[in-house]
Amino acid sequence: MELQRVEMLSSSVLASLRDHVAVIDKNGQIIAVNEAWRRFAAENGDPEEASVSLGANYLEVCRQAVRGEDLTAGAALHGIESVLNGLRAEFSMEYECSSPSEERWFVMNVLPLRSVGGGAVISHINVTQRKRAERDLQQLREQLSRVTRIATMGELAAALAHELNQPLTGILSNAQAAQRILSHPNPDFEELREILSDIIKDDERASQVILRLRSLFKKEDFQFTRLNVNDVITEIVPMIRSHALLKGVVLVTELDPAILPVMGDRIQLQQVILNLALNGFEAMEHSEVKKLCVRTIQDAEESVRVYVKDSGMGIDEKIKEEIFKPFFTTKKEGIGIGLAVSHSIIGLHRGRIWVENNPDQGSTVSFTLPVARKTST
Ligand SMILES: Nc1ncnc2c1ncn2[C@@H]1O[C@H](COP(=O)(O)OP(=O)(O)O)[C@@H](O)[C@H]1O
Numbered sequence: 001m002e003l004q005r006v007e008m009l010s011s012s013v014l015a016s017l018r019d020h021v022a023v024i025d026k027n028g029q030i031i032a033v034n035e036a037w038r039r040f041a042a043e044n045g046d047p048e049e050a051s052v053s054l055g056a057n058y059l060e061v062c063r064q065a066v067r068g069e070d071l072t073a074g075a076a077l078h079g080i081e082s083v084l085n086g087l088r089a090e091f092s093m094e095y096e097c098s099s100p101s102e103e104r105w106f107v108m109n110v111l112p113l114r115s116v117g118g119g120a121v122i123s124h125i126n127v128t129q130r131k132r133a134e135r136d137l138q139q140l141r142e143q144l145s146r147v148t149r150i151a152t153m154g155e156l157a158a159a160l161a162h163e164l165n166q167p168l169t170g171i172l173s174n175a176q177a178a179q180r181i182l183s184h185p186n187p188d189f190e191e192l193r194e195i196l197s198d199i200i201k202d203d204e205r206a207s208q209v210i211l212r213l214r215s216l217f218k219k220e221d222f223q224f225t226r227l228n229v230n231d232v233i234t235e236i237v238p239m240i241r242s243h244a245l246l247k248g249v250v251l252v253t254e255l256d257p258a259i260l261p262v263m264g265d266r267i268q269l270q271q272v273i274l275n276l277a278l279n280g281f282e283a284m285e286h287s288e289v290k291k292l293c294v295r296t297i298q299d300a301e302e303s304v305r306v307y308v309k310d311s312g313m314g315i316d317e318k319i320k321e322e323i324f325k326p327f328f329t330t331k332k333e334g335i336g337i338g339l340a341v342s343h344s345i346i347g348l349h350r351g352r353i354w355v356e357n358n359p360d361q362g363s364t365v366s367f368t369l370p371v372a373r374k375t376s377t
Pocket residue numbers: 275279280283310312313314315323328329330331333334335336337338339340363
């Protein structure tokens with residue numbers, strides 16, 4: 001009577017579980033299996049539920065799957081056997097088991113059955129949702145960094161158009177000059193040669209702009225190399241300068257030639273500088289004096305420091321810590337990710353980023369990057 005009650009209790013506990021649970025004896029024979037697993041087997045190409053019926057041997061089911069070149073079954077078989085033999089206190093593995101119509105991920109757990117005869121409890125838990133959430137998060141992180149870059153480029157579109165327009169205008173006027181020369185009875189070939197080489201130079205300039213743009217749009221993975229921060233800045237100065245011109249801002253760059261190399265990702269660092277510069281421009285929209293200064297300096301404490309100083313409205317002390325948080329913005333059309341992304345990029349470089357209000361007007365955002373060790377390449 002007592003035994004019957006225990007059996008009833010355990011079978012109703014099994015039946016109540018949504019995870020797939022089976023109990024096997026020490027030889028792998030199934031001595032109990034719950035409804036959820038049976039239903040799953042019936043719905044997934046085993047209408048007779050033969051693989052999970054009472055008395056079937058689960059180890060044999062796994063072995064058959066291994067013969068069908070199912071790698072997951074091999075790992076499962078090994079795990080179950082090691083628990084049955086007492087070689088392991090438990091076994092757990094995550095595996096994909098997608099059907100043609102849906103993606104599915106499971107975790108299989110195997111625990112020893114502490115009864116006289118031995119055996120094990122096997123459960124399969126559906127973790128598809130967690131798996132999907134993890135993957136989505138990872139993708140979101142990568143995309144956020146990329147979207148920020150694209151948003152930056154969007155804000156700089158007019159400056160880029162200006163940068164491209166200069167060589168194009170040069171090419172046009174040179175081509176027109178060449179046409180005029182060619183309409184002469186005795187064209188001056190030397191002059192034509194010069195004109196063509198100017199055209200080539202302008203074309204190369206335009207290509208450079210496009211190449212730089214492409215790399216800012218495309219790259220996703222971090223690539224740390226030894227680099228000089230001055231070179232990193234110099235590469236994007238033309239873009240910032242065009243923007244400054246359009247916004248009526250004086251751009252000053254003071255690059256300390258004595259700075260030491262750092263280990264860093266060129267594109268990511270350029271993104272940080274562009275973010276800071278754009279914030280500076282936006283802060284100066286209503287300022288009378290509009291001056292943006294980008295400076296580098298070699299710090300005594302083994303790091304390179306970069307400053308982006310503006311003459312804008314400054315930053316309220318109360319929000320000085322908030323501005324680096326994602327989606328914090330005080331702008332009507334702001335997104336609030338520029339500084340958050342910059343903060344995480346500088347963090348990955350083991351540097352620091354902070355903001356200070358200038359004594360006179362505006363604010364300065366600075367960051368440091370540790371100097372590369374001599375041994376690193
Ligand atoms: N140079 C600056 N001067 C004044 N305020 C700034 C400056 N840089 C950033 N901020 C403040 O920090 C906030 C967050 O900046 P950011 O992360 O780049 O997002 P967004 O520019 O989209 O608002 C801004 O909305 C602004 O309030």
